[in-house]
Amino acid sequence: MVTRKVSIADIGERAGLSITTVSRVLNGKAEQYRIGKKSQQKIKEAAEELEYIPNYFASNLKSGKSRTIAIIVPSLTNPFFAGFASEINSEVRRFGYISIIGDSDENNETEKLELQQMVSRNIEGLIIAPCGNQFEHLKKLYEQGLPIVCIDRYFEHLDIPYVSTDNYDGAVTATKHLIENGHSLITCIQGIQQSTPNLLRIKGFKDAMEDAGIKSYNVVGDDFTIQNGYLETKLLLQQKEIPTAIFTLSNTIAMGCIKALKENNIRIPQDVSVITYDDHQYLDFLETPITCIAQPVSDISKIAIKFLFSRLSNDENRTKQVLLKPEIKIKKSVRKIN
Amino acid sequence: MVTRKVSIADIGERAGLSITTVSRVLNGKAEQYRIGKKSQQKIKEAAEELEYIPNYFASNLKSGKSRTIAIIVPSLTNPFFAGFASEINSEVRRFGYISIIGDSDENNETEKLELQQMVSRNIEGLIIAPCGNQFEHLKKLYEQGLPIVCIDRYFEHLDIPYVSTDNYDGAVTATKHLIENGHSLITCIQGIQQSTPNLLRIKGFKDAMEDAGIKSYNVVGDDFTIQNGYLETKLLLQQKEIPTAIFTLSNTIAMGCIKALKENNIRIPQDVSVITYDDHQYLDFLETPITCIAQPVSDISKIAIKFLFSRLSNDENRTKQVLLKPEIKIKKSVRKIN
DNA sequence: TGATTTTGTACAAACGTTGATGCAAATATA
DNA sequence: TATATTTGCATCAACGTTTGTACAAAATCA
Numbered sequence: 001m002v003t004r005k006v007s008i009a010d011i012g013e014r015a016g017l018s019i020t021t022v023s024r025v026l027n028g029k030a031e032q033y034r035i036g037k038k039s040q041q042k043i044k045e046a047a048e049e050l051e052y053i054p055n056y057f058a059s060n061l062k063s064g065k066s067r068t069i070a071i072i073v074p075s076l077t078n079p080f081f082a083g084f085a086s087e088i089n090s091e092v093r094r095f096g097y098i099s100i101i102g103d104s105d106e107n108n109e110t111e112k113l114e115l116q117q118m119v120s121r122n123i124e125g126l127i128i129a130p131c132g133n134q135f136e137h138l139k140k141l142y143e144q145g146l147p148i149v150c151i152d153r154y155f156e157h158l159d160i161p162y163v164s165t166d167n168y169d170g171a172v173t174a175t176k177h178l179i180e181n182g183h184s185l186i187t188c189i190q191g192i193q194q195s196t197p198n199l200l201r202i203k204g205f206k207d208a209m210e211d212a213g214i215k216s217y218n219v220v221g222d223d224f225t226i227q228n229g230y231l232e233t234k235l236l237l238q239q240k241e242i243p244t245a246i247f248t249l250s251n252t253i254a255m256g257c258i259k260a261l262k263e264n265n266i267r268i269p270q271d272v273s274v275i276t277y278d279d280h281q282y283l284d285f286l287e288t289p290i291t292c293i294a295q296p297v298s299d300i301s302k303i304a305i306k307f308l309f310s311r312l313s314n315d316e317n318r319t320k321q322v323l324l325k326p327e328i329k330i331k332k333s334v335r336k337i338n
Numbered sequence: 339m340v341t342r343k344v345s346i347a348d349i350g351e352r353a354g355l356s357i358t359t360v361s362r363v364l365n366g367k368a369e370q371y372r373i374g375k376k377s378q379q380k381i382k383e384a385a386e387e388l389e390y391i392p393n394y395f396a397s398n399l400k401s402g403k404s405r406t407i408a409i410i411v412p413s414l415t416n417p418f419f420a421g422f423a424s425e426i427n428s429e430v431r432r433f434g435y436i437s438i439i440g441d442s443d444e445n446n447e448t449e450k451l452e453l454q455q456m457v458s459r460n461i462e463g464l465i466i467a468p469c470g471n472q473f474e475h476l477k478k479l480y481e482q483g484l485p486i487v488c489i490d491r492y493f494e495h496l497d498i499p500y501v502s503t504d505n506y507d508g509a510v511t512a513t514k515h516l517i518e519n520g521h522s523l524i525t526c527i528q529g530i531q532q533s534t535p536n537l538l539r540i541k542g543f544k545d546a547m548e549d550a551g552i553k554s555y556n557v558v559g560d561d562f563t564i565q566n567g568y569l570e571t572k573l574l575l576q577q578k579e580i581p582t583a584i585f586t587l588s589n590t591i592a593m594g595c596i597k598a599l600k601e602n603n604i605r606i607p608q609d610v611s612v613i614t615y616d617d618h619q620y621l622d623f624l625e626t627p628i629t630c631i632a633q634p635v636s637d638i639s640k641i642a643i644k645f646l647f648s649r650l651s652n653d654e655n656r657t658k659q660v661l662l663k664p665e666i667k668i669k670k671s672v673r674k675i676n
Numbered sequence: 677t678g679a680t681t682t683t684g685t686a687c688a689a690a691c692g693t694t695g696a697t698g699c700a701a702a703t704a705t706a
Numbered sequence: 707t708a709t710a711t712t713t714g715c716a717t718c719a720a721c722g723t724t725t726g727t728a729c730a731a732a733a734t735c736a
Contacts, residue, residue, distance in 0.1 A: 007692055017410035034713055045711045053458045058692030060395045061721050079417055086414035086441055098455055101439045102426055117436055120391045287625035356686045370685055396722035399691045
């Protein structure tokens with residue numbers, strides 16, 4: 001900025017009052033410090049006229065409070081996570097906070113670097129969908145006192161709060177839906193293998209299969225990306241025996257899968273049925289709307305924010321871990337077979 | 339944070355050197371101030387051991403530099419803008435800066451509020467896709483010396499730098515494509531009417547139509563949203579004469595349009611052809627991949643950042659306004675008719 | 677050997693806030 | 707009327723940096 005900024009000193013001068021008084025009025029502590037009505041009025045007017053904009057850096061330096069929350073998601077271009085970012089971003093502002101958004105690009109090192117940067121900005125809290133199964137850096141920060149809430153992905157054996165969905169339940173529901181529609185030759189394309197949601201989804205898948213007496217099934221893949229979905233599907237299609245249904249463990253995997261199927265002229269659901277974890281807007285616009293296990297993004301975001309701010313205000317330490325019920329949204333990608 | 343943070347004073351103590359010296363070494367000004375090699379070494383080691391993380395608030399307060407860039411887009415859940423946010427976000431970090439992302443929600447007031455918040459954080463620069471045709475707040479900030487670069491949407495008659503695509507050219511290309519495929523009954527669904535890109539696209543559309551000797555055409559709509567696309571298409575379908583082709587001026591409008599067509603069992607392109615401005619990943623996965631005028635998001639982002647940082651470092655004031663060439667991506671949504 | 681230059685570092689004053697403390701003036705109480 | 711209380715505000719010292727300046731000690735020179 002070229003023009004010098006207006007400081008509370010300028011306001012004080014104009015109003016004929018001290019810096020301290022200005023600070024108190026502008027911070028809503030007028031009552032607490034018994035500042036007279038007239039003085040309050042004068043200060044507010046002066047601030048208005050001078051178009052005062054507080055300098056957060058100065059106030060943070062003094063107070064140690066940055067009024068900043070960090071959000072880290074694995075990929076902003078994934079509409080599922082963009083949804084989280086957007087929701088949380090606007091929710092945070094309602095508390096007078098601001099958020100800085102980081103994109104870890106599904107890369108642990110990037111995640112750490114982002115986090116470092118953010119910590120040096122004195123973030124007061126962090127909402128993160130961790131990209132991998134590494135958690136040391138998070139654990140350390142959490143133990144140092146940084147409030148953290150994990151969303152979507154989390155770590156079962158740590159006491160870092162999280163808000164996610166019941167991944168096991170969702171996977172069971174999805175698998176049962178396929179089985180009820182007559183499928184038994186099912187392949188599951190998974191994401192990052194050691195991540196908690198993935199483990200639980202796989203467990204749900206396996207349990208549902210075995211409960212139905214189906215002993216043989218395939219689990220392939222290793223990443224929550226379009227490429228992984230595409231590649232694994234391409235490989236699948238080269239096998240002698242093509243499954244009648246595919247269960248993809250994320251919307252990105254689903255997109256890759258669909259692309260591969262389309263390239264090979266395999267129709268959904270006539271030739272292969274598809275069901276996926278995660279919903280998003282664009283899933284409805286596809287050639288065949290894809291049946292999915294939808295996570296309540298908005299609810300998760302709001303609860304996560306609530307956890308974070310209750311921790312920030314009450315300094316309440318009780319670890320909160322919540323799993324919401326996912327919902328199956330039946331669209332048109334699963335065919336009933338004999 | 340509960341544990342007290344490490345300050346340069348702690349490092350100084352450990353290294354047996356003064357705060358000043360520590361600051362200079364850590365800021366790479368050791369040579370300039372002739373700090374001895376040994377001292378540099380000691381300081382770096384101490385910083386390492388103590389896991390020093392600089393306090394940006396203090397340094398910014400003193401230096402006035404926040405190393406923060408603001409990004410404001412109309413909607414983070416629109417993959418087109420999420421793409422910008424993601425690109426710019428990571429690009430900015432390469433300069434040692436951080437970015438804060440705002441979502442104006444296509445609302446002028448929200449945009450102003452976001453901006454206010456950001457300015458109070460001493461942002462050093464702003465990259466914005468303004469939501470409307472109001473620009474006073476931007477103009478003012480720009481004149482006060484805040485470096486601003488507009489992307490996608492901009493203001494023709496202001497000297498605020500911008501990076502966008504040649505909207506006129508893109509619209510002409512799209513319209514010609516329809517005409518060459520035999521269409522003459524074409525409706526255009528537009529976005530925010532007074533916005534520069536919209537005006538230019540409409541101009542391109544009209545010019546192309548009239549150049550082809552087509553006198554009668556429709557322009558409807560007033561918002562870059564899915565709802566607008568949906569509603570206007572619904573209305574269109576109630577008319578006696580349904581157009582043979584629809585030209586939507588954004589990907590969101592296109593999605594709404596497609597939804598409405600689908601609901602009414604109107605096939606693309608057999609019954610109605612569709613072409614749209616803006617590309618994105620998911621457009622390829624639709625039932626009928628939609629032919630579109632693609633904007634080079636990555637290039638735009640990179641150039642915008644380049645403009646911003648050249649301004650920041652050289653304090654170079656030359657206004658830079660660039661229009662990149664959009665590219666038509668022919669997919670399957672336009673049918674050749676007699 | 678004394679004067680001059682170079683080298684290496686420290687001191688102290690900001691930056692714009694906040695918060696503890698202090699102290700008159702105004703008001704209430706005895 | 708003298709004392710106690712309340713009201714309304716100002717003074718001052720931080721917060722963790724950066725930066726202009728000052729100043730010994732070491733090295734060089736005459």
